[in-house]
Amino acid sequence: MMPIFIDKKSKSFRMDTPGSSYCMQVSQYGDLLHTHYGGRISDMDLSELWNQKREFSPNPAECGDRLYSLDVSLQEVPGNMTGDYRTPSVIIKDSTGAAAVRFQYESFRVYEGKSELAGLPSSFCGKKQADTLEITLTDTYSKVKAVLIYTVFRDMDMITRSVRLINEGEKAVYIKKAASSCVEFADSRYELVSLPGCWAMERTPQRKELFQGRQVYESRRGASSHQMNPFLALVRPETNEVHGQAYGFSFVYSGNFMGEAEVSQYGTSRILLGIHPQDFTWKLETEEAFQTPEVVMTYTDQGLGAMSRNFHDFYRNHLCNPRWMDTRRPILINNWEATYFDFNSARLLEIGKEAVELGIEMLVIDDGWFGKREDDTSSLGDWVVNRRKLPEGLKPLVGKLREMGLKSGIWMEPEMVSKDSQLYRKHPEWCLHIEGRPCSTGRSQYVLDLARADVCEYLFEAVDQVLSESGFAYLKWDMNRHLTEVGSVLLGTDRQGEIFHRYVLGLYQILGRIVRAHPDVLIEGCSGGGGRFDPGMLYYCPQIWTSDDTDAGERMMIQYGTSMVYPPSAMGSHVSACPNHQTGRTVSLHTRGMTAMTGGFGYEMDLGKLSLEEKEEVKRQIEAYKQYAELIMHGDYFRLVNPDEGRDICAWEFVSKDKKKVLVHYVQMRGRANGPLHILQLQGLLAAERYQEKKAGLIYHGDTLMNAGLRMPLLMGDFQGYQFYLEARDSNVG
Structure with missing residues (x-):
């Protein structure tokens, strides 16, 4: 059954995955409001959630009362300079130089499958694996349309979202910011997980409590970078690897990006992800379109581990080159x-x-x-x-x-050229540069102008x-330096x-x-x-x-x-x-x-x-x-023990999709003369199944392995590893 539901009377939209619902509704003033993302729900009309009177929150010109303000509303495409003072998802300067924009509902369409995004990598699927909802909004004054593209996957807790901006006005406009996704939450009792790092120590998980104001996670280096990955997760304080709510947002893009988390004065939260607006302007001529890259979203109430496995399955089966999907490297x-x-x-x-x-x-x-x-x-x-x-x-x-x-x-x-090269001597103009300004080098090389x-x-x-x-x-x-002096002689000022x-x-x-x-x-x-x-x-x-x-x-x-x-x-x-x-x-x-x-x-x-x-x-x-x-x-991947927890051990596990084959890697990171006993609890097994450990030949029920665990051997020395394999008893383990 198609997982997209529309109630034309209340102008409500709901997209269901096996374990989540994503809901929107058009207000009486034409704004597309966000009403729910989380566990499955059945209702459509949630209009009672958005009307609230607030002082110092301006009301739209057509609004006849003070119970409605964009400054308070949870929105799918927050505009700019039209009453919402939080960070916008889209900023467009029109031909007069004005940057006010407010997108209002025009139409929708639904179709089976998923369309490619022109010029961009994006997830793919069979026609019966997913369904797409496109909602078209228009800024009446600039004549720019925003087509919001949502694809919901029928058998996975995954939704993708992107935006296509179309200029139907008579003059060119300039896009100053175009986030691919905006998701709003009614409260701020969350922590934000990001993946900062540096060269040779990439993607070290960081977890910070949300606070009133704006938190930014970004790369402005011309690449997604060692320093920050284009990913954010929003989790409840009590969420861990196996329990609790987790929302994951992953950006399918390899250049400058910005993730934003903003808590409003009223305790609501806004999460945005998209191309970084600094040093970005896109001239959109009349009848032209600009497509933003895709954001992949997932929700689970079973912890960070389940969130990760959602992404793993999705990227293996719906993003990576199918030629290598089932081929051993x-x-x-x-x-x-x-x-x-x-x-x-x-x-x-x-x-x-x-x-x-x-x-x-x-x-x-x-x-x-x-x-x-x-x-x-x-x-x-x-x-x-x-x-x-x-x-x-x-x-x-x-x-x-x-x-x-x-x-x-x-x-x-x-992508690179050495100053000492035949190519540079023949085509010095081919590297990124700004006329009249010297070029920075990195690793004795320049960056070629791929524009x-x-x-x-x-x-x-x-x-x-x-x-x-x-x-x-x-x-x-390979790519061994980031971008500087980003200019191109073939493009106008x-x-x-x-x-x-x-x-x-x-x-x-x-x-x-x-x-x-x-x-x-x-x-x-x-x-x-x-x-x-x-x-x-x-x-x-x-x-x-x-x-x-x-x-x-x-x-x-x-x-x-x-x-x-x-x-x-x-x-x-x-x-x-x-x-x-x-x-x-x-x-x-x-x-x-x-x-x-x-x-x-x-x-x-x-x-x-x-x-x-x-x-x-x-x-x-x-x-x-x-x-x-x-x-x-x-197989499914389980992070059993975090190597950064200070417990002197690290462990991870692979479990086959039928849950009958299990491979465990355990490392004693620091040897101790009289160290503690380490009991390792496995995950993802069948509780009633009997598993035989291959090395010792011992047999355990799945619930015992998960709830009581296995005693790990005492190993001599630092960074000593122990690998063991278990298989379901009915799989004829010898």
Whole structure:
């Protein structure tokens, strides 16, 4: 049954998911008001919720009483300068320079399935999997329409929302702000969960109480960034991993964004998410439309863990490239931490030989294979083979690796150009710059202007040629600096505010063409590690390098935070050498392998330096990953113990969809001479089912494992791991 309900008499709309309802209603004055988002309800007319008399809250011109004010109302598209003093979701300057806007109801339409968003990545579905409601509102004076696009998924607690702005006036207007979603709440007894961080320590969960006023979570770096992820969750104070209300909001976008949480003077709360309005202006000519990126929303009353699993299932099945939905990713070795820039064909073949003997399936050639690249100061943009290192070229090398039984992958950083490069000497105007102002460098490189069609065409052809001529099965797409001096000589002075967004649109256009031209190539996204780990990139890159920090102790924390929104199948994670080259920490090879198994699995080390005992451990890890890959990539993920809680342990769990297979990773982060007893309670099992633990052969009921738990072994040393597997008794465990 279609989950969208309309009551034409009361002008009410309700969208139902299996566990939630999202409700709106048109007021007597034409404003689209938000009336409910949360647990399932049955009623439609909730008009008694919005009438309230407040002093110093102005009333619309057509309002005949003082019981109605936009300053008090909970709205779907809060306007600007028309009586609501809270943060607006849309600001438009008309041809007179005025910035007042108020959208009022005009019409709606409902259809099965979901439409693509022009030029933007967005979720997808079959026609019978979801239904879409479009509500059209109009600002009478500027003649700008706002089409609100909601898609509700029939079998998931997921709703997507975006806005399309259409100029039907006779003159151009300027969009100054266009949030993709606005959700209002009648009270403010909430805490806001965000994912701040920095390079090499991305997405560390932060939880703060809402307070009167405005809280902002943003990136203005030209990318979604290491510093803040385009995600917010609103939770009750008592909410934890397994209990309590949680609302999740995730933005399908890879550029500048802003999330806002505002508590009004009356204790109501407003959550907005969209393109960052700073340094943003979009000139909208008559009859033109502007489409905002999509926000994905979910609600649950079963805690943060359930919220995360909602996002995991949704992004695996309705956002990531379907080609990789059910395909196990290859186990790879990346040469970076083994060689850095110092390698040649013989060295790579030597690494390949070691890899094959251990059961590794792919060799990825990282930075340094092109131009005259001997360090990070030159040659970006010159995507031709470095003949000093690879005298025969890439294709013969790939062929030799294939003869060994290895697939091949390649690293590129297409969006950048080195000052010391043939490309920059030929086309200095191709980098982002402001005429007359010197350009900042980062890592000795500039950023190419992806707002230019000629630059986008050059980059597509360069990447396409590398992939086509050499037969690579994998592409690591990196971005190692953020945007500065954001100007473009091909756009007029009244369009310079469009460049940040046009850059992202150019990136999406290039990636889309590459995916279509090379459908069997696995693209792994990267931006100095996890600096662009967002749903927009996931649409093209079903796997993203989670962080440049490969230290297993810190990766546990990084992957814990990343899992708040993103599924393990999206996390690129490798076993690196010890002592770690970034922290100096030593972690056992076994624990490093366990930690790296929380995602796309691989190695980043000199395999030739491993002892015979260590090589046997690597073989065991590879066999274990092959055995458990389906469970890791497609099972339900449970965060059992937060590594940052100060309990000296960390634990996480994978459970198959039928709840009959269970893989648990437990790490003792700090060894103690006379430490406490650690009992680990599992989650997500069938209470009455009997599970057999594979190592010891012991059998437990599911309710015992969840409510009483299992005693963990006392391990010797810091960062010692214990991996165990259970299977339902009727699954014939030997």
